[in-house]
Amino acid sequence: MADYILVLDEGTTSTRAMLFASDGVLVASAQAPITQHYPQSGWVEHDPREIWEKTLACALEVVPKAGGAASIAAIGITNQRETVVAWDRATAEPLTNAIVWQDRRTEPFCAALRDAGHEAGVQERTGLLLDPYFSGTKMRWMLDNVPEVRAAADQGTLAFGTVESWLVYKLTGGAAHITDASNASRTLLMGLEDAQFDEGLCDLLGVPRASLPGVVDCSGPLAMTAADLFGRAIPITGLAGDQQAATIGQACLAPGQTKATYGTGAFVLTCQGSRIPRSTNRLLGTVLTQIDGARTYAIEGSVFVAGSLVQWLRDSLGIVEVASQTEALARSIPDSGGVVIVPALSGLGAPHWEAEARGVIAGLSFASGKAQLARAALEAMAHQTHDLAAAFTADGAPWQSLRIDGGMSANDWMAQDLADMLGLPVERPGSVETTALGAAMLAASGVGIYPDLASACQAMRGRLATFEPAMEPDVRDARLAAWRKALSAA
Numbered sequence: 001m002a003d004y005i006l007v008l009d010e011g012t013t014s015t016r017a018m019l020f021a022s023d024g025v026l027v028a029s030a031q032a033p034i035t036q037h038y039p040q041s042g043w044v045e046h047d048p049r050e051i052w053e054k055t056l057a058c059a060l061e062v063v064p065k066a067g068g069a070a071s072i073a074a075i076g077i078t079n080q081r082e083t084v085v086a087w088d089r090a091t092a093e094p095l096t097n098a099i100v101w102q103d104r105r106t107e108p109f110c111a112a113l114r115d116a117g118h119e120a121g122v123q124e125r126t127g128l129l130l131d132p133y134f135s136g137t138k139m140r141w142m143l144d145n146v147p148e149v150r151a152a153a154d155q156g157t158l159a160f161g162t163v164e165s166w167l168v169y170k171l172t173g174g175a176a177h178i179t180d181a182s183n184a185s186r187t188l189l190m191g192l193e194d195a196q197f198d199e200g201l202c203d204l205l206g207v208p209r210a211s212l213p214g215v216v217d218c219s220g221p222l223a224m225t226a227a228d229l230f231g232r233a234i235p236i237t238g239l240a241g242d243q244q245a246a247t248i249g250q251a252c253l254a255p256g257q258t259k260a261t262y263g264t265g266a267f268v269l270t271c272q273g274s275r276i277p278r279s280t281n282r283l284l285g286t287v288l289t290q291i292d293g294a295r296t297y298a299i300e301g302s303v304f305v306a307g308s309l310v311q312w313l314r315d316s317l318g319i320v321e322v323a324s325q326t327e328a329l330a331r332s333i334p335d336s337g338g339v340v341i342v343p344a345l346s347g348l349g350a351p352h353w354e355a356e357a358r359g360v361i362a363g364l365s366f367a368s369g370k371a372q373l374a375r376a377a378l379e380a381m382a383h384q385t386h387d388l389a390a391a392f393t394a395d396g397a398p399w400q401s402l403r404i405d406g407g408m409s410a411n412d413w414m415a416q417d418l419a420d421m422l423g424l425p426v427e428r429p430g431s432v433e434t435t436a437l438g439a440a441m442l443a444a445s446g447v448g449i450y451p452d453l454a455s456a457c458q459a460m461r462g463r464l465a466t467f468e469p470a471m472e473p474d475v476r477d478a479r480l481a482a483w484r485k486a487l488s489a490a
Contacts, residue, residue: 002073003449004066005440006234008055010079010163011242012100012264013311015051017058018433019066020440022073022449024460026431030061037097042104042346048085048094051163052170056229069230075171076238076443078245078435079163081186084138086149087166089157092174095148098163099138102264102304102346106137107355118204125191125201127277127285129353133302135162136188136205143206158211162186164239165213171236173226179213180222180239181290190215192276192285192297218244218289219446219453237446242435243267244288247298248442249434250403251457258392258399260418261435262381262408265349266306268388269298270397281391282351289442291453299397301350301388305343305359307408309377312345319370327413329374338363339376340486343384348490351391362486378414382421383483389422401425405434412467420471421479430462437461 003022009015013036019028032054037045066072082101087094099105110130113119119130128134139160142149152158161169165179184190188205189197195215202209216222216239223236240248243261247269250259255273260266269288277285277299288298310326313319320326344357361373389399401424409415409432419426431437441456450456 002071004072005443006059006063006066006072006075007436007439007443008059008075008077008167009436009439010051010055010077010167012080012102015055015058016436017055017062018436019062020437020460022444024437024440024462026433028062028065030058032058044100044102045097046083046100048087048098048166051098052167055167059230063230069232069234072230072234073449074235074237074443074447075225076439077164077167077236078240078242078439079167079183081162081183081241081243082133082135083163084135084142085161085163085166086139086142086146086152087159087169088152089159089174089177092169095152096142096146099141101133103138104132104347104355106132106141109137109140110355113204122188122201122204125198126188127185127192128188129282129284130188131353132355133349134186134188136201136207139207140205153208153211156210158208159213160207160211161213164241168223168236168239171225171229172223175226176223177213178216178223180218181215181287181295182218182241182244183239184215185287186241192287217291217293219291219442221446235447238439238442240289240439240442243269243300244286244298245438245442246405246435247271247288247438248453248457249436249438249461250405250429251461252403253296253454253457256397256400257403258401259403259405259434260385262306262404262406264306264308266303266381266384268301268385268392270392270399272297272299272397279395281394282353283391283395284350289453299392299395301391303384303388304346304349306381307406309341309343309345309380310408313373313377319373324411326374326378327411329371330378330413333371333375336376336379337365337367337372338482339368339372340482341373341376341380342486342490343377343380344490351387354490357490360486360490362489363482378411379417379479381408381414382417383480385418386421386480399424401427403427403429405429405432407432415467416470419467419469421476423469423476425469426467428465428467430464
């Protein structure tokens with residue numbers, strides 16, 4: 001019986017194919033890096049061809065480990081959100097590099113829309129702010145600055161999509177130009193109550209509605225792969241943006257349940273159930289899932305720099321050779337020696353939303369060394385999360401505990417520091433790969449292995465480790481005061 005789930009997890013720095021058994025156990029995986037292109041300061045790009053070719057290569061590596069395509073019941077896809085691909089329907093080839101979610105080039109356009117008084121209305125409709133982070137302004141930039149994109153739009157052959165949309169298009173041989181509701185809700189082009197992309201929002205941003213994909217559920221019979229890719233057509237039955245997928249993988253399906261993913265960035269989502277979130281503290285409202293047309297919503301805080309800060313310490317400063325060394329360095333000293341890092345290397349996200357902010361290292365002295373910088377980098381994760389917790393509480397969505405995942409969460413020192421600085425229990429699953437697991441849960445329920453998503457979560461989620469707060473309040477207060485001082489300089 002075909003009961004394996006193939007998950008394609010297309011992240012910011014790598015793409016992976018992961019094979020899950022129906023009980024949630026990871027059976028096999030393959031991974032390949034994605035090249036980061038930085039044409040100029042604040043710009044970040046990927047090659048869509050590389051994304052597709054490496055994703056397919058990883059999938060072809062793990063499919064035989066299931067015993068062949070006949071043993072794979074369904075495919076789930078999860079992806080870096082907000083990243084935009086433009087391609088030509090006539091050739092199925094990209095027209096330019098993808099503009100990555102971290103990219104800040106559209107800030108002047110966003111500022112013009114804000115200055116014209118559009119932000120309040122856009123936030124009311126979409127739950128989002130007018131920020132370069134989101135997909136719609138990236139599409140507009142491509143139309144204005146890439147002649148091939150404008151020409152395809154004029155000829156009626158332009159296709160825009162976020163990364164899961166691009167992968168589905170390629171997997172289906174061009175048969176399906178779709179996006180799921182969780183990814184669509186990150187574009188600035190769909191209202192939280194809209195079934196499809198909105199003409200008025202498209203007109204505001206100058207994006208032709210005809211270039212956009214159709215909006216579909218996150219789980220169910222969504223598309224079929226071309227038969228020649230894997231030896232038979234495999235149903236695609238799960239689609240979700242990476243942060244929504246991680247929220248599902250953490251079984252945060254009831255109002256108030258909260259997860260934080262510490263990957264390239266850090267993303268906190270609190271489930272709101274069927275209630276459409278309205279933030280007055282610069283948090284975001286987003287679609288968590290759409291199943292059988294019914295939506296579950298979440299309120300979200302997004303931090304742009306988390307694991308990428310450690311990557312910068314490794315690759316640019318040479319402070320560590322591998323990211324895992326930061327834990328030993330942090331434990332080797334009693335405190336950071338007054339060093340505070342504000343990791344605004346690509347601006348500040350929630351709840352500050354300062355696109356022009358830049359990183360700060362404060363409190364340096366001759367006693368500062370690798371250990372102090374490594375510890376300050378890890379402490380910055382808790383500082384940023386504490387700012388988010390205060391904003392969630394002010395919006396009427398306080399956290400009772402925090403479920404963490406992502407590559408950085410494997411660091412026990414950081415997990416304990418989060419519990420200490422938040423004053424809350426922090427839970428971590430046995431496998432921190434909850435993004436891929438969430439996509440597997442969506443696909444498993446979508447293909448009928450489980451009757452619904454809640455049943456898939458219950459059956460496929462593994463064991464937990466819990467970290468309890470143990471820090472003295474005066475120590476916490478002193479660190480937060482130093483953080484706020486450094487933050488003001490950013």
